[in-house]
Amino acid sequence: MEFTANYLAQILNGDVEGDGKVTVSDFSKIEEGKSGTISFLANPIYNKYIYSTSSNIVIVNKNLVLEKKVSPTLIRVDNAYEAFAELLNIYNSLKNSKQGIEQPSFIAEDVRIDDSVYIGAFTYIAKNVKIGKNVKIYPNCYIAENTEIKDNTTINSGVKIYSDCKIGANCTVHSGVIIGGDGFGFAPQKNNDYKKVPQIGNVIIEDNVEIGANTTIDRATIGSTIIRKGVKLDNLVQVAHNVEIGENTVIAAQSGIAGSAKIGKACMIGGQVGIVGHVTIADEVKIAAQSGIAKSIKQKGTVYQGSPAFGIFDYQKSLVVFKNLPQIIKQIDAIEKKIQN
Amino acid sequence: MEFTANYLAQILNGDVEGDGKVTVSDFSKIEEGKSGTISFLANPIYNKYIYSTSSNIVIVNKNLVLEKKVSPTLIRVDNAYEAFAELLNIYNSLKNSKQGIEQPSFIAEDVRIDDSVYIGAFTYIAKNVKIGKNVKIYPNCYIAENTEIKDNTTINSGVKIYSDCKIGANCTVHSGVIIGGDGFGFAPQKNNDYKKVPQIGNVIIEDNVEIGANTTIDRATIGSTIIRKGVKLDNLVQVAHNVEIGENTVIAAQSGIAGSAKIGKACMIGGQVGIVGHVTIADEVKIAAQSGIAKSIKQKGTVYQGSPAFGIFDYQKSLVVFKNLPQIIKQIDAIEKKIQN
């Protein structure tokens, strides 16, 4: 796809400065600008690059003052960053505009698929699955019995969803995500072995959730594992059975939430964090990367670090001392010597 | 599926108290009881919910004494928890009773498939694979050459098993599990790059093993990576080449075992634990979540914590002091001041 500066300016409600007929087919950062691409300039720190960039078009703020002539065509808009993001979004939705059912795919007889839906080849849709409008399910997915996927949700290639789960509207589920696998529940027996506790609940994912590649979300033992609306999970995150994650909470890659933990709203959880089972985390709590949460956090908006974690301010103070421990030992030994004399 | 209280009481060898014709089609916890569901009451702490629950049927112990009238139909049995678990098991096996070969699937010519087996669509069974009775292999799986899967094992959707591996009987392998990928072995060369060490061993998984979603188990360099009978691995666990995990050991999510480590029987390993290569862990050892095991653990039944880990009792004591370090520094400074005067 190739676009002229004039055409893009029209979409963005901006003014062209320079050759309006120049065309671009891709995006680049202004500091890495390449021929055939469009960039943006919003942060004044990057102003210098406008004089050297090879981008053919740069979106700039209306009030940008140039110190000398520039080679790219400019599109002047009210907010250059937002205009650029809007272009990216338009580009992405053009790119992902697939519809129709590819063959071979496996769709159980009782499943009704709206014309607006895309089902990729080698995808399996089991009995009694319900699929909303504009849903895209890419190739090699498996959607088991009774699962429901609401409008405008995208399921990328290779996602597996076990039976009876509910996926909200406007969600994006990335490749390799497993939703609804059995919770890790085993009752110890007398002879050291285990008896599986049947896991017959499900997973409920509300609207506007994004789930990163190869993340796993287990079904509840009974009831539901719940991901509330607006939650963003990064790649390789583990969500155990009966967990509930509150609205708009963000969890970075490789973190794990053990069984029945309840995470509040608008929390920010760093990468590789572990949270033990059955705890409650208050709203707006922040947890530093690699921390281990062993107890409930009751105060809203607090910040934790460490494994096991405590308040980040106290943790940082202890950490400073930890680094100095060999020095402190010398200090103690010196004191001891002194008082022995 | 809908069942009457009378029918369920007959299965459970229990006595109906109330309307035997009431029907249920799902399960719920008594404290979250919903119309159309069956719950159980075993722990006296939950006794109060029997008076308010909306469940239509509750399984209770024979000796439960009611303080007032209740609305659900009761089924009185010897052990309410076990009776409930039995129902869950029956429900699950009814639900997962698939048989036959769905099309399109790819089955090599020399593979014999018993009538009791289920092979889902888009599953690939390569040459010389052996599949036992009642095995279920869900859609989108890949089972490479010479692999063997014994009776009653369930391979969920999207599992990939490389060539020459052996999977025991009564195992459950969850979606996205990769068995038999190459071990991470590279010989350093003079110019900073690496030469791959061929990985020509296999993976042996014994009977009654459960493997969680997206877990990876690498094949041995030579010989076998071995998962002994009764082992339970949670989601996103990494098992490297030539590891051996002893009978009935349980490993929680996101833990990783490096190459040639040998884990004992009946160990319990928490989430996000790391174990370095070539160590031996004694039987019945417990390791706290996020711990790092850098050396062999020789004493049976010991409990470890920390990264690097040591005995949990000592670790906890050091940890208490760690939290107080800023306070202790003040104490030392005060002493220093005092003795300088």
Added chain:
Amino acid sequence: MEFTANYLAQILNGDVEGDGKVTVSDFSKIEEGKSGTISFLANPIYNKYIYSTSSNIVIVNKNLVLEKKVSPTLIRVDNAYEAFAELLNIYNSLKNSKQGIEQPSFIAEDVRIDDSVYIGAFTYIAKNVKIGKNVKIYPNCYIAENTEIKDNTTINSGVKIYSDCKIGANCTVHSGVIIGGDGFGFAPQKNNDYKKVPQIGNVIIEDNVEIGANTTIDRATIGSTIIRKGVKLDNLVQVAHNVEIGENTVIAAQSGIAGSAKIGKACMIGGQVGIVGHVTIADEVKIAAQSGIAKSIKQKGTVYQGSPAFGIFDYQKSLVVFKNLPQIIKQIDAIEKKIQN
């Protein structure tokens, strides 16, 4: 496949000692030698096993002096380890010699596939994908639009590659790997929720890279996430958007690299390491397992440990004190008592 000692000696340019007609069909370690297999003996520590092994053939160094008679046939070569590795390589390439397009597969009309290529059943090749010579793409893969895969690369079963990515020559990508999923970028909005930042860059993987099972590599927001030539990534590694990993760097299982971090050449990064976003790691840096890197590491060849990490030598000293903290507290209390008297 079955081979005589005479035949193998000819391949390895070695001398047969004993029955040259004995045959083997598999490999084993000398200390675990089994009938029907070939082993090697290079390290003198293992010399004793040559008298007891059940292997039928053992490759040994030319200068090995025997103390008594041995039962296996020997093949004497200049370097027993290298000769054995060569046999493994030959075996592996014989085993993985598939060619042709299996059905059903999905190949877009404009994709040209060389006769030397293998495409497994249920694999999906989208529009404008370019595939080099001798490429093997196993069953159940998904290769999206405009992606390029160069000569001699193997893509194992179940790999998903999003659009516009570039995979170099001689790479091995293991099952379940996800390349090119969206970076984790969300702009916070006023009402606590998030707006997705479109991720329109790609992933570039250079030549001779190996990527372990279920590893995830996100596409760049703009520009490219880059894995330089010779890099080896183990299983379940997370590489975020706009990361660059330098030539010949090796990263063990379950490590995670956050967005825009730049890792140098020939680094060695242990398992379960976390590296925060936007840092730079110098060449030849080593990072111990489970460490957390919170700041750039500027000095080439340094070794780090801890979470947060600092120089391994200082870390180890602090760690020793950490273990002794309860003892040190007693020491301080004793001092305090003494000076109070």
